[in-house]
Amino acid sequence: MNQDRPRAIPVQLSLEQLGTPLHEVTFVVLDLETTGGRPGTDTITEFGAVKIRGGQLLGEFGTLVDPERGIPPEVVALTGITEAMVRDAPKLAEVLPAFLEFATGDAKTVLVAHNAPFDIGFLKAASAQLGYEWPKLQVLCTVRLARRVLSREEAPSCRLSALAALFGAAVTPNHRALDDAKATVDVLHALLERVGPLGVHSLEELLGYLPEVTAAQRGKRGLAGGLPERPGVYLFRGPSEEVLYVGTATNLRRRVGQYFTAGETRARVRDMVAFAVRVDHVECAHPLEAAVRELRLLAAHRPRYNRRSTQPHRAWWITLTDEPFPRLSVVTTPREGALGPFTSRNTATLAVEAIHEAIPLRQCNQRIPARNPQGRPCVLADLDRCAAPCAGHQSPADYAPAVEALRALVAGHDDNPVRLLLDQLGTFATTERFEQAGLHRDRIAGLLKGLDRGQRLTALAAIPEFIAARPDGSGGWQFAIVRHGRLASAGGARRGVAPMPVVEALVLGAETVLLGAGPLFGAPAEEVRVILRWVEQPGTRLVRVAEPWRSPARGAARWREWLERAEAGRQGYAGAD
Template identity: 50%
Template sequence: MQMVHHGFTQETFDDLGTALSDVTFVVVDLETTGGSPSGSQITEVGAVKVRGGEVLAEFQTLVRPSSPIPAFITVLTGITNAMVVEAPRIATVLPQFLEFARGSVLVAHNAGFDVSFLKAAAQETGHPWPGFAVLDTVRLARQLVHKDEAPNHKLASLARLFGATTTPDHRALHDARATVDVLHGLVERVGNLGVHTLEELQSYSSRVSPAQRRKRFLAEAMPSAPGVYVFRDATGAPLYVGTATDLRRRTLTYFTASESRRRMAEMVGLAESLTPIVCATALEASVRELRLIAEHQPRYNRRSRHPEKAVWVRLTDEAFPRLSVVRSVKERDSAQYAGPFGSRRSAEAAITALHEVVPLRQCTRRLSARTPAGDSCVLLEIGRCGGPCVGAQTQEDYAEVTRRAGQALTGATSDTVGTLRRRLEELAAQERFEEARTLRDRMMALVRATARSQRLRPLTAAPQLIAARRGEGGGWELVCVRHGRLAGACVSPRGADPMPYVAALRETAEVVEHPGGGTAPGQLAALPEETELVLRWLESPGVRLVDLEGEWTCPVRGAGASRAELEPQATSWTDQGESRPPLTSGRLLDRPVGALPA
């Protein structure tokens, strides 16, 4: 696949967050009349503004509460009723503090306590809460300070550990100054562990090993662009493949506490390199991811590790055809196929559903058109087979059975589904619910597979399709699809005429030959999952068809309509839904082919 990347500009800023040296912290401490904002009030506010290790300003004031200070609080803090009698009310103090702290990150020791009182005061005085980012030094200390260093994580203990120049004594400004020294000590520790941004500091967890953090440099070299990333081990073998709208932002998360999956931590421990593959569009990234997973089968990719292992249901090409499950479609095969199915189990369920309605033979021996093969089986005795094996059914009579099966496999499922639904209702009326559920599951397996096949077939048959969708930042996302395979993608810049980019895409896209010459739906130039990815993108809102060679249609009363009707009621027995016709190419043509505004 050759991709044309027009109009892409790589960002140069650090998308992960703000360097700690550039963050303004306001370390705040409150003294109050009690332990909860419900029934208690603030009596003192102390705060210190710091950035890059330097003190920028301080804020301190007593606050006059509306009720007397309890005696035990006076003993603890030293703040008496006489001291606050001339102090301003919280309605005056709070807006002053909010202005002092504007644009900063709030820091407090046991921040939940202080922030809860500030929020309650804001609500009481009618001031909107600014939504500060908050950092709790207690939480950080629990991650970084061990029991052999300090007896506990109280402010006094940590102040002694980090050599604070101010001794905390339950006065707001003193405690805030001590907390500043504790903050600087904690930041120095996490800096040695590879934490350098505010976002990393906020999400820091000791669960992330130092060895894992040291590998952060792998992600720091990634571009800030959409695409695919590949983690590789020491031998260069892929460990994990993923996609991202911003490669640098996404891969940096693997080296912080925001990545909580144990298997991913194990994967990062084995990773020695990280490869970026910049893509023009999200669709291109998804397709490249799928292809890489199919090619390398990385052990840490759980979803779609084997997208290439689809199976098909084949109606054999012989005198008395039968159904079988196969792993590939033969070139120029005149047999009929349905699928692809995601598993052999679902394919066998679809076959069983079809056998419920169409009396195809189920024996595996090859029958001659001239001579019977041998003894009959129980299916003949119960009327589920015409008995071609014993000469009870001519080739001409059996041809009508084959025709009905072929119609069902190619998407004309209305008769088959109607018969199955009547049988479902009979079983439900007889309260044979287990049998009804089994039949329902088999019917849905058949309908889903034939609908999938019917949707994919027109796209795989089309030699070329070029479509466009408005990009988030303006311009157009352009894709070229050939025989169901993504052959190229590019982006036209905002304000530019997109048609020259369409022409360039047409000339530079991958050459895709039609695989084989038959009409079997399994003859795909791409993995079925890739063609489905492309199809979902083409069906998404806002997509416009620019160029089409061949036809792209889907019958309104095909298997897609049956699926749309049955899927919402898959857990019930009665018909309650309304049919929704599947998408056709005409629905994409909301303006003339080839006409795209700049």
């Protein structure tokens, strides 16, 4: 053991610091009956759920479900639910959305079930089958909690019937969903009474009490004690003051506190928590400032436990080489007029392949002098896909229109290359060359996404300064001062505070932005993307813009409808004006 490593000092936290008090948590206790034990293969025959908060009954949900298939005899014998009983019951497509609405009406809802993986597995499978996004809710399993609380001598079995008998539940479990859910409510309350004297008073503490929480995690929970309930960035630091991990939060205390509970299951992060000795933080005016500061801190510290910290600003671009007969090159440092950014080299390569199908730029890597080239034509020249400037069959002046076509495409001045590519796609589909059509479609989609992303980011970065405002949800405003794609200042005005004096003060104190090279004037692509996403959210207003925000008339935005169809796997081209 390393005796030199500083030890975490235990801190007794107040109830407020511990997180969400248990009496404020809405528990939705559920039970399902099914045709078998395999989610996705078997299906649900009955829902039962009870909603409680602070020991008070808020509502009940119970219904049979038509499984649209037979019920095995052994299941009928166990549950008493026969095919005749469910024949006129609503189908799952009707019941599931009603249950999700019942279960997700409160931001502090926790789903509770006895042997929760079984019930949650069926609910997730049903949601996927019917096209519903599974809500991000905390899940509590009373089996796991009972095994943590009760000794083997007191509870040799943790089956629901055994625990209901042990705690004297008012309802006896009988393999019918609503009755079993009611019995689980009594078991839950009894278990919560047991953990109260052990110092478990909040949801976070309850989840932290479960077996999955390591002793190292539980012992470090005091690190969250002094953090404010404000948006910001947090930094876990190690014994030598090194930054181990950087993250953002809308509520710093609550988010950091989650690292010390069962909700944190990532092994890598658990190792980080065990190694950390301190959590620093930077309060931010609003989530946009936090997101930007996180990016900058990742670039500055490269913390080893952040997966994206090794190359936080890495992006790929397509640019023309600087030579008499320019060719396409995939790079990470863009020049003026570069196409991108792309999230990976592979996606950039797909876009390069699409460009070569539409614009006659050479594909070889050799350097070709402007005068008296002595090369030999390659196979692409034999296929009429290259005019062979390497052999002197094309002069720089003859080659220049291809270069200008690419520049016009990137700038959004001419989208004829896109139309040509889509005509080719139509030919592939008509002649039933479907495999080739699919590859061609993916290349076009990659090109259009890169063009659209680049044109939108470039338009934002070109503005010397703009001021954006968003409602803060409490009657006030959040402000962002953006200069050439960088966040130069951030702040807010609470309800009742005159906003414009706050704006003018933020402008006076804003950072000076030094312009760099490339289409984004040196701004990191990811920072510009984060700002653009914030600005494009519904409700955001532009307070002031130094120059008009321009989008190219023949840019990639006009092809978004086609792109959506392509992303959905559709082939062909229906045309667009």
